[in-house]
Amino acid sequence: MKLRGKVHKFGVNVDTDVIIPARYLNVSEPEELAKHCMEDIDADFSTKVEPGDIIMATTNFGCGSSREHAPLAIKACGISCVIAQSFARIFFRNAINIGLPLLECSEAVNETETGDILEVDLSSGKVNNISKHKTFTANTYPEFMMGIINAGGLIPYTKSKLERDKDGI
Amino acid sequence: MTLAEKILAAHSGNKKVSPGEFINVKVDLALANDITAPLAIREFQHLGVGKVFNPKKVVMVPDHFCPNKDIKSAEQAKLMREFAKEQGLLYFEIGRMGIEHVLLPEQGLALPGQVIVGADSHTCTYGALGAFATGMGSTDIAVAIATGEIWMKVPPTIKFIYRGKLPKWVSGKDLILYTIGDIGVDGALYSAMEFTGEAIDELPMDGRFTIANMAIEAGAKAGIFNVDAKTEKYVKEHGNYPYSIYRTDKGAEYSRVIEYDVSKIEPQIAFPHLPSNTKPISQVGDIKLDQVVIGGCTNGRLDDLRAAAKILKGRQIHPELRCIIIPGSQKVYLDALREGLVEIFIEAGAAVSTPTCGPCLGGHMGVLATGERCLSTTNRNFVGRMGSPRSEVYLASPAVAATSAILGRIGDPREVT
Numbered sequence: 001m002k003l004r005g006k007v008h009k010f011g012v013n014v015d016t017d018v019i020i021p022a023r024y025l026n027v028s029e030p031e032e033l034a035k036h037c038m039e040d041i042d043a044d045f046s047t048k049v050e051p052g053d054i055i056m057a058t059t060n061f062g063c064g065s066s067r068e069h070a071p072l073a074i075k076a077c078g079i080s081c082v083i084a085q086s087f088a089r090i091f092f093r094n095a096i097n098i099g100l101p102l103l104e105c106s107e108a109v110n111e112t113e114t115g116d117i118l119e120v121d122l123s124s125g126k127v128n129n130i131s132k133h134k135t136f137t138a139n140t141y142p143e144f145m146m147g148i149i150n151a152g153g154l155i156p157y158t159k160s161k162l163e164r165d166k167d168g169i
Numbered sequence: 170m171t172l173a174e175k176i177l178a179a180h181s182g183n184k185k186v187s188p189g190e191f192i193n194v195k196v197d198l199a200l201a202n203d204i205t206a207p208l209a210i211r212e213f214q215h216l217g218v219g220k221v222f223n224p225k226k227v228v229m230v231p232d233h234f235c236p237n238k239d240i241k242s243a244e245q246a247k248l249m250r251e252f253a254k255e256q257g258l259l260y261f262e263i264g265r266m267g268i269e270h271v272l273l274p275e276q277g278l279a280l281p282g283q284v285i286v287g288a289d290s291h292t293c294t295y296g297a298l299g300a301f302a303t304g305m306g307s308t309d310i311a312v313a314i315a316t317g318e319i320w321m322k323v324p325p326t327i328k329f330i331y332r333g334k335l336p337k338w339v340s341g342k343d344l345i346l347y348t349i350g351d352i353g354v355d356g357a358l359y360s361a362m363e364f365t366g367e368a369i370d371e372l373p374m375d376g377r378f379t380i381a382n383m384a385i386e387a388g389a390k391a392g393i394f395n396v397d398a399k400t401e402k403y404v405k406e407h408g409n410y411p412y413s414i415y416r417t418d419k420g421a422e423y424s425r426v427i428e429y430d431v432s433k434i435e436p437q438i439a440f441p442h443l444p445s446n447t448k449p450i451s452q453v454g455d456i457k458l459d460q461v462v463i464g465g466c467t468n469g470r471l472d473d474l475r476a477a478a479k480i481l482k483g484r485q486i487h488p489e490l491r492c493i494i495i496p497g498s499q500k501v502y503l504d505a506l507r508e509g510l511v512e513i514f515i516e517a518g519a520a521v522s523t524p525t526c527g528p529c530l531g532g533h534m535g536v537l538a539t540g541e542r543c544l545s546t547t548n549r550n551f552v553g554r555m556g557s558p559r560s561e562v563y564l565a566s567p568a569v570a571a572t573s574a575i576l577g578r579i580g581d582p583r584e585v586t
Contacts, residue, residue: 013443015549015552017530017551017553017554018551018553021531021553021558022204022531023532023536023556025204025233025234025530026241027241027245028207028208028211028245040552040553040558041558059355060358060388063355063388064290064549064551065289065290065530065549066205066287066289066292066304067204067205068288068307086358088355088358088388089358089359089388089390090305093305093306093309094305094306094308094309097308098306098308144191145191153308154308155212155216155308155312158216158312158315158316159215159216162216162218
């Protein structure tokens with residue numbers, strides 16, 4: 001699958017409290033959460049984002065709480081994927097589980113600026129910076145995790161596993 | 170194998186597991202709260218299994234925005250309460266509850282040797298009991314409560330050795346802040362942190378809970394302690410339910426070994442806006458405060474309140490400061506009341522609240538205005554964590570918090586005792 005969008009670049013240790021502040025966690029609807037995504041570090045973020053856009057950050061993106069509201073808010077904003085040098089552990093699981101693609105690619109992060117247009121091929125991990133005419137390759141996922149990603153998230157993955165178990169396959 | 174690897178091997182039907190391996194793990198206890206449960210319940214319903222795998226192994230606690238802070242929170246709490254009732258889950262109502270990570274060990278639900286998963290990042294607290302406990306998201310918990318199993322990647326273990334004798338007023342909170350200050354907020358990313366050494370042996374259980382609680386603040390998957398006589402005594406006094414003990418093998422492989430001499434560690438303060446942004450108290454300078462919070466899943470236990478009371482006894486909260494003290498559970502509250510601690514707090518001019526996570530995440534019971542500064546015994550000081558994105562949060566121990574509440578600025582307990 002190919003994604004294409006404009007980059008919104010952030011720095012190090014972007015935590016879940018700035019991705020979606022706790023004061024908005026009294027609801028669970030992704031569309032409501034999306035209105036406040038990144039609000040505390042980029043007040044107009046949710047209005048600037050266009051469908052397909054890409055978040056980029058350096059290390060430890062998504063550190064802090066376990067709130068799945070964070071990747072849900074990002075996804076519901078229209079963000080097509082997040083590219084970072086590294087991700088915090090719980091955020092990583094949550095994003096994979098809900099079907100928000102994440103890519104680890106240090107070189108792409110180093111050589112991309114806010115506003116650049118990227119084309120991302122999720123199956124090959126190729127990140128093409130159209131604005132700068134440069135191509136990078138992201139780390140690949142282990143086979144086990146590809147299974148969850150290809151199923152469309154943990155719920156469809158588990159559902160088909162439960163059905164297989166029931167059928168004794 | 171390390172302690173973490175042994176627990177994971179035993180719960181995945183393997184003789185041996187190694188870091189990096191993907192395994193399916195049987196879950197002894199799964200947990201969610203009023204913020205994360207509604208999402209978990211929605212995803213659980215998408216699975217279409219009907220019933221949870223074992224209602225006596227699933228706990229739901231209304232603690233974050235409860236007692237309900239507004240109508241929307243009330244709706245979320247109601248959704249969780251109704252699901253818990255319909256499924257016959259372990260559920261602790263307002264007036265009988267506590268902050269989840271204070272409550273579960275107290276109730277004898279979190280035990281040594283268990284695998285515990287919770288839709289709350291501070292689930293790692295139970296590592297203090299020698300359990301493998303880790304935070305996850307709501308979808309993971311939906312699968313865990315439906316099937317009783319969850320996938321994990323076996324983490325490498327980093328061993329921390331704390332040598333020497335703890336100086337006066339230096340607590341578990343100071344050790345973990347010092348450690349995070351040293352290794353950084355991603356210093357233990359994807360790893361298990363194993364806490365050892367004679368200073369750890371000397372530490373009471375409440376101090377160990379504080380340390381394990383903040384393992385996530387270094388990016389860790391789990392923070393874990395080997396079981397000793399103190400752990401066993403704690404478990405006996407809290408339900409006395411059966412449990413299994415696993416211990417680190419001789420010659421176990423660690424990804425790193427880090428040693429500290431605790432006799433040189435001062436009380437620590439984490440400055441805004443990261444828990445790793447620490448300074449020893451002697452280098453803090455004059456920082457005026459508007460609010461002090463003592464409580465949370467990090468420091469809302471009886472030992473924490475005792476430390477605060479020792480300093481607040483017979484003294485007054487600074488006239489230009491609000492001090493909010495939140496016992497971590499109804500039991501802690503009652504014990505503190507019976508010991509006379511609550512009287513000390515109220516006479517000093519502090520507000521004492523029913524258990525809630527409230528102010529820690531800027532929910533209610535102490536939200537900060539623009540430009541305000543708070544010193545808190547909780548675990549996070551990110552931008553906007555306790556309210557306005559232009560407020561500031563400093564993290565410290567209960568002793569430093571109580572001292573600062575008297576002085577109206579960040580203060581060293583040695584200044585007032």
